[in-house]
Amino acid sequence: MKLICTSCGKDYSMDGAYQRCKDCNEPLEVEHVKGKIKDSEIVWERFSDFYPFVSQQLIGELSLGEGNTPVIRSDKLSDELGNVIYLKDETQNPTWSFKDRGTLIGVIRAIKLGYQRIGTVSTGNMAASISAYGARAGLKTTILVRSDIPEEKIYPIVVYSSNLIEVEAKFGEIYRRSLEIGKETGIYFINSDDPFRVEGYKTIGFEIAEWMSKGENIDYVVVPTGSGGLLRGILKAFLELKSSGVLSKIPKFIAVQAEGCSPIAKAYEKGVDYIEEVEEPKTIAGAIADPSPPSGNEVLRKLKKHGMVMAVSDHEILKAQRMLSKSGIFVQPASATTIAAIKKLSENGYSGKKFLCVLTGAGIKVLTAVREMLKLEGFSIQKTTLEELKSALKSN
């Protein structure tokens, strides 16, 4: 098995810690494999044919029970949007985001390469996920963050006892420097689009395909998109299943970005092949605010054939987040971009289509967004006394 450059096709050995192509600096991916679906309750076992490079025993030892998340049909959202809405709830994962699926495979990769230290540059879902799986695996784990990180964002990371370092620099600078220093100091930085992280995300695609095989058809998979790693993983799963003869048709993909940081959407609109770095990202959807998405060009390449890219505003995101929670599901702003995008499409003539939204992370992680949302609505709390309670309940 080999790693292959997603752009020029140059191949690399699986025995090295390669992440990007030395020639064109584009992301590498594990070569496509074919296989059959097996019978098991555990998604990694059912699809073990598609992970010939990963030890099932290590998965058993290091798993925290990620994956096997539900697909929920929302009649309420379907009515509101005039299209059929299915929700893949990735908030029901060990650290309450989709990252866990990729982190597991990334950590196993680091171990196989002989690393005893792992790390990442993140203040959100990925930092928590890497910290949790690093703890589970007994690896020394380092999280690099900007020095202006709010205190409440530190707790869900350091609780796992990872080593958090505040660096006085811009996010992009820390990110690039960490990759160089990682190699020199023996730390495997499991980035947002690391080839093995992307392999982990394939399980989302596999689970969607399994669910479809029971008779549910969908037209579009809608994916919140920052770095591009998640979309790449889900699409790769569908492509591998198709070439394995398991699936005959692949749904279209819609990558959604936040307007305040939408380099992939901008390049898509302009019809150019390369993304441009965003100078000052500004959006409430922090989890997808990647100013220089490492898989941005590859997402553009893939979506030429397989779909499209959209951008939505913070106002639209907050309204969509509220629509979702009024249907019983509390997601973070990044995940709500999916519903905001479908709302836009429905206003532009889309109707009766079947959409499956990947709800990437839990809303409980970003309470500031709820404060914003409630402010928009002029929300106020009702107060009463024990004596007045009955009439308060009656009038309500």
Add this chain to the structure above:
Amino acid sequence: MKLICTSCGKDYSMDGAYQRCKDCNEPLEVEHVKGKIKDSEIVWERFSDFYPFVSQQLIGELSLGEGNTPVIRSDKLSDELGNVIYLKDETQNPTWSFKDRGTLIGVIRAIKLGYQRIGTVSTGNMAASISAYGARAGLKTTILVRSDIPEEKIYPIVVYSSNLIEVEAKFGEIYRRSLEIGKETGIYFINSDDPFRVEGYKTIGFEIAEWMSKGENIDYVVVPTGSGGLLRGILKAFLELKSSGVLSKIPKFIAVQAEGCSPIAKAYEKGVDYIEEVEEPKTIAGAIADPSPPSGNEVLRKLKKHGMVMAVSDHEILKAQRMLSKSGIFVQPASATTIAAIKKLSENGYSGKKFLCVLTGAGIKVLTAVREMLKLEGFSIQKTTLEELKSALKSN
């Protein structure tokens, strides 16, 4: 089918909104049923024989994908505690606590009885869960809280658009008054030990039993205990499976309370049959701080045959929470009581036993506990510059 008083055995019709016995004021439960396990990916379908009073169609419509949570073996905790530790991770649920399983069945009950409004008195897991499922079902949902609720606790509840009312009164007063007013105003208050909520919790026991049937044996199920509803549900599942011939032996149960609010543990220690209300509950494990547990006496009755009750201090809870997160799992303080209890037992000679801990809710919901935990440890953040980053990583 009937509802039966857990104490005097008096029976009540399933067609009424009965929750407690009119004679002895003890909790009612649904009469025991027998059944077979079916083949399905959905736990409610596999165990549908044990829910003859619930419409599977309504479950399909109102489910948010609760249940089917993983059991994780922790070698690290097993080594540290000299016993084998399994963790049932209930934080991987739609609103990130076990409550969702009970809420679903409670909501279905309310609908069947003709209610269009539901409610609860809670500031935590249950309030969020009721709000989510109320939204999903399109019911008007009312959450009553004390007027001193901190603002950040309001967001995860009202995000679902439930109607939150602050009442100037003590928790116990609001709780008791709500039950009276509920009947008068047409609101079904789905309490912590509502008979149908307890039925929903049976799925935890069913899933544990299924997992055991693959060859894993356990000696003790360890359950964080506030109202007593959760323990009753899990134990009822085991008893029903045993009388159905599916299981031959039932593990022992350990109910764990926080010392700052441990009415059941106190009664158990004294050897009395009735709990006494705690005047001023004070513990970091807010999710189990029930000063007057409505199922307290019934838990005492059941544990005479099936197990025991323990209490652990806040200091022990915080240390156990840290042990768990250092193993990759971030729970709320109430859930950490399980590991604190096993630590105590291991210091008192227990070794080589197999414990399964029910991890009831996500740590991300109670960040104040992490602040306390880090304060205990004298935690401080490392800071550096881009230039010094390499040496900082090397020395770390």
